[in-house]
Amino acid sequence: MFTTRPTLQGTFGMASSTHWLASQTAMAVLEDGGNAYDAAVAAGFVLHVVEPHLNGPAGEVPVLIAPADGPVRVLCGQGVAPRGASIEHYTSLGLGLVPGTGPLAAAVPGAFDAWMTLLRDYGTLSLERVLGHAVGYAERGHPAVERIGETVETVRELFETEWTTSAALYLPGGEAPAPGALLKNPALAATWRRLLEESAAAGPGREQRIEAARRIWREGFIAEALVAASARPTMDTSGERHTGTLTGDDLAGWEAAYEDPVTYDWNGWTVCKAGPWSQGPALLQQLALLPDGLTADDVRFEGTDAAPDSGAADSASADGAFVHRLIEGTKLAMADREAWYGDADGASAVPVEALLSQEYNAERRTLVGESASRALRPGSPEGRTPRLSAHATAVAEGREGSFTPDPGFAGGNAAFRAGAGEPTVARTGETRGDTCHIDVVDRWGNMISATPSGGWLHSNPVVPELGFPLGTRLQMAWLEPGLPNSLTPGRRPRTTLSPSLALRGGRPVLAFGTPGGDQQDQWQLHFLLAAALRPQIRGGPDLQGAIDAPDWHTDSFPGSFYPREMHPGSVTVESRTPRSVIEGLRRRGHDVSVGPAWSEGRLCAVARDPESGVLSAGANARGMQGYAVGR
Template sequence: MTFTTRPEITGTFGVTTSTHWIASAVGMKILEDDGNAFDAAAAMGFTLHVVEPHLNGPLGDMPLMIRPTGEAAPTMICGQGPAPAAATIAHYKSEGLTLIPGSGLLATVVPGAFAAWMLMLRDHGRLPLRAVLEPAIYYARSGHPVLPRVAHTIAGLAEFFRDEWPTSHATWLPGGTAPPPGALFRNPALADTWERLLTEAEAVEGRAAQIDAAHRAFYEGFIAGAIDGYLRKACVMDAAGERRKGVLTGQDMAGWSASYEAPLSVEYHGWTVWKGGPWTQGPTMLQSLNVLAGLDLQSMDLNGADFVHTVTEVMKLSFADREAYYGDPLHSDIPMRSLLSDEYAAGRRAQIGPQASHEQRPGPVPGHEAWAEAAIARAGLDLATGPGIGAGEPTMAHLTERRGDTVHIDVIDQWGNMVSATPSGGWLQSSPVVPGLGMPLNSRAQMFWLDEGLPTSLAPGRRPRTTLSPSMAATDGMDLAFGTPGGDQQDQWQLIYLLRLVHGGLNLQEGIDAPLFHTGHFQSSFYPRATRPGHLMLEPAFGEAVIDDLRARGHQIEETEPWSVGRLTAAARSADGTLKAAATPRLMQAYAVGR
């Protein structure tokens, strides 16, 4: 029996797991109140906006994977909003930019998460919208014990908020004082926003009609109006060190809605694995699995140097392809069929050598040579300078309390409905609070390039290629939902986790507690878009012998503090109806609940 920090949760009624114990408990309450997995996941998501505001917010973005009971495969819901109509390369360059700042108003795209939650709730939920929103309203109005990381993030930005983002200062430092860790923290403006939205929604009859009315209030009514009015006048400091106005309008919001789409999938050692399309980074995991399928992982120690080296080198290749070829398939001809072919995987497999690669190596795809050349050319350049206020997505690679991140949710109910969601954006440190709403805008546009002709070039109506990437998988006798926050690390940690389940026979908690690693070798998705050739970060639990072996193979080793890499959660359902869940002990926030 492998040591675990906590038990694998088991039951038959329902399981909820997330990156904050309050949200996981809220999800179980919704299941107890006759809600299903879709109701519970949404309630958890709105609660996480309140208790982890440095990691996600109501004006953020979210890919959402659902699998209603009886369905042969999951469905993706796209909650990733596109660039505004005025978000042109010419305009951004006229602002003196060569790279989109990681914070401030020009980093904002259409908020997408709310629409995704509403689409899922209307078509698959059971409970009225008020029941779903009430927990978030309670914690926003009555208060919740503020996490140390939230408190320290606010304290570190107190002067900046006071001088540059006064609306954020008023929200996050009520009375002019940063909340100490553990103090009850309230966001009454957010509670008021949700109460007004419910009042307007409940003016019509019928559950579905009320959810549609809530969507209109958000994207065409008072919320869109407040955003539009604020952005017409606001001119605020951003990560590039200048005060600039945004380009998002209420009309941009009114013209967009969330949508359903089929996920991509591959087969791997008796498992089917599903990921989002190339507007996410999800296909990197599928590409990696295709390459690894032809290698003998079964004979490797899953905590040994051969395993770490092999998986790292494969991930470098997959993420090089991400940088060259991924983007919004509605706007560019993304060669996913070629990238996921057996022939392509065989060619990439042949590139794995005994030493760590320090090169950026997108694979050859006929007709797309210019994209690959551009990706190689920009890798490693000193792309930006500036103060970096609020820039980037918290990766949780270190226990730094100033950096942001993302959250994750997995839910399975007694009927077998499954949800895996990765909400993010709208971080308190990345954009000022919209007056009267209690919520800041997102900064996902930083993932676009200001160069023409790429699948990730900034363009009106185009979705940024997000890092957000929930997962589902299935094998004979088990269905699995899993994911993690972590920016560029999401599909690295998830790949490692799945490989340990497949090849090591570990249970959900054992797989999560095993030591983790990742590489920053490739181009970062976040401002200032750095690369770290040959980089490999490991937890010390791998042991000195393994770490020394990897160093000898040419990896640029960065050893972390113990228990500091990854925020994985997972939930599973066996064929007999047994439910299981697990959550990472790292950072002491995530919890799984079930019975």
């Protein structure tokens, strides 16, 4: 199969991320004697600098860790709702949804503490050596990618009239960063230098200094600046100015924590995901809904294994039947996500075991018919009655009146709502951006997959003392009580962030993931099927071929981001998809939109053959940013 790049192979180390500077930083750390975890932390902080439109230090990051000599673990870097973030508080302000921007949408920041916890427990290098790469890019600058300036232009009016601290950084002299122009963030560099200086006073020990950095974030000058930012009245997507609920006690009282992964055994693979506070189990549900006996012929995506520019080349059997089945399975899994997933316990606890059971999925499989469904159909695991939010039900049924959009969204304040939601791919296939991802495997067999996001430049005003803004993850929680994902102080809002690890014979083989909001576990399913079932190349999985294959997504369920839209029956495909597949989907009742040739999917992946020790890597060519490196 033609690919945009080769699948890299070697024996020393491999890194793949959504920005070449982060990938090369990870490799530099490996060359410097660090392990995969040192490399991932360094790359994560570089991503905060070079992709500020996609993530920041006050965002969040779920991490999957596969040590060479230990079990797979999940490190949760998703912060909780502050103590004052109650449904009653938000509805008393006249809100029907948590705003998509502004301090009301800010959860307790989780990314920084997760990176520090990972470095302390699994890394080997000092904080100074790992953080130094990000300090250098923030201080001396980096060539801006096209999407930074394009994103800033979408919020220019908001920055110039309301979020003036953001304008000072991203619109100096009234000009957005031009592609290739040197972009610096001296405030962020100064923040990290002060952090390093203050943490060094804790003593010479590596762990002492990392622990000191964690305290400074939670209780020191950084915490003080974040709390002050939350207290400033800020224009958000509601068209009004609101203050947030984040306090010093919220910051001091939260820390990243380890959990066991949720796993599913499929076709000789054990796929590992974060729990249902993420959307990760949706990938496992899609696997559970697949028919038995899949082969490589099924996963050729019915004729799409042609050269990328030969999308018109059809196959006689390529009528869209298999893609139709995948789409319908995605709808069922995502309907369950809406009804069941969240950071809940007690009577509302997520019935994960039942959702992945053979009996449940055999019953759900019968709902996949010959025609596209336009209904939102959650199931009843263990006989329990599913409950959808009133808004989800309203958008699913296309009713008016059950939900009144906030005036800033319904009115003409386009500039004030432009930053709402996680950047992703529009239903038309138009690329609006993404979040970030990084995978690393080292020569010892340690493997990691992480998806940093949130706290992007258009989520909240830049905190001038720090050089980065608060995040907006609370927008994913509902302002309706009694749901698994109801806004609840001290609980995590359900996140779309969803890194992946896969084992064979109990040994780590594959780490992968993608940006893309609600599309993450759709694109990851397609990648996994292709990587697992296609013929190997040079003794390893064809990672690049699986990444480059034409892809698609559906929006036939309520979106996770403000204003929580849904498009029943929709499917967006790349124009490289064969005509016969597109026509076959339309015959089955799918509302197919054809997007640009390279617009779907942002996959990164690394792999290791546990028998030979050969390492592999691939990265997404879409967007001209992702890169894999290794040797």
